[in-house]
Amino acid sequence: MAHIVKILEGFSFIPRKELTLLEALEQENVDMEYQCREGFCGSCQVTLVDGEVTYTTDPIAFIPEGKILTCCCQLNSDVTIEIPGGCKMKKHNL
């Protein structure tokens, strides 16, 4: 079943289910921080306001309570997230 991602002070969308949350957000052109994309640097974390995710690989990065690591998780339910610094869209180079 498809789940909905709601970004606080942003918008909502339905991601393709094979994508990690980070990939899904990037596909929607959200400007996301990242470095390692495999769970050890902690750059891509967001606050999980509501909902549930599963980790596809066990993260090594330190994740404070209430946060999730988007590069290695997928949705388990509809989720509401808050991106640190707000939901910013990528600028396109034309």
Add this chain to the structure above:
Amino acid sequence: MTYTTFNREHFNATQEPMFFGRNVNVSRYDVQKYPIFEKLIEKQLSFFWRPEEVDLSTDRRDFAALPDHERHIFLSNLKYQTLLDSVQGRSPNVALLPIVSLPELETWIETWAFSETIHSRSYTHIIRNIVTEPARIFDDIVTNEAITKRARDITRYYDALIEGVSLYHQLGEGKHTVNGEDIIISITDLKRRLYLTVVSVNVLEAIRFYVSFACSFAFAERSTMEGNAKIIKLIARDEALHLTGTQHILQLLADGKDDPEMAVIARELKDQARQIFIDAAEQEKDWADYLFRDGSMIGLNRDILGQYVEYITNQRMVAVGFEPAFAIKQNPLPWMNSWLNSDNVQVAPQEVEVSSYLVGQIDSEVQSEDFSNFSL
């Protein structure tokens, strides 16, 4: 309380705190108090690389073609990186090994410091390749005012901890007279020094290094000094892991389950710890003044680097539970992410060296749904 290299007491190491418990005896990893350190070790080992794997032959030509002010930027940045890794290659060992009490953490510290020595070796590899007299560059690291000024701040917390611990090992707790001076040695004081040291190490790895990476990648953004950028990518990947390590240590110290006294200390020293972040950011901005004193380069100047310093400082402060210190919200160097991502190198497939490989590692877990599309 002398340090012993093999503690002959019989005790359960998983009951010890991370630091200032009993000295470690058997390096055993079958039972672990904090399995996260084992995961860090495995990850670090899977990252193993050697500087000589990276071809720097085009960098020599590129360097010769750089204008003088850009050479100043490149070399100064490299000197700074050399200083940082010289410190990091030895200090975790010297400062932390005598007081660590868990085998997995002890091994993580050693693994971590070892990988820093690879970074140091790669700077020599780079410098040897671009200049004919490497000695002039290395000598300048200890005499250049702009660099030594920062070295003082980077090393003072380490040095204070090392001094305190060695006196403690020699004399034990209590009031003593050393060289005619009265000193009081207490574990609580040493724990304070330890906490500030870990904070300053986190600042070193999470802020100072990243500022230097920005300079290295700024050259590569313009398709020059690309071999150097490849090496820096490998270093950046290691550093991301190290800063995760220090964030875990800070978190474990602060939450008090490991050692209740450490939690009290972390609360007491919160303002001082926060100030270490802010001071480092200011020093990095001063450094930007020095780097760009003779002129900017395309894509990077004093102001943009200053904004990046503020941005990355905010991020790192939030990560360890501090209020951010600066107003900036947006990353002024959006291209940094793709440079920092180590698997993002586009090369011909036959030339690809996948940078994170695990030797002999396969996923052997088979679930019944893996056979769901099988039919007999």
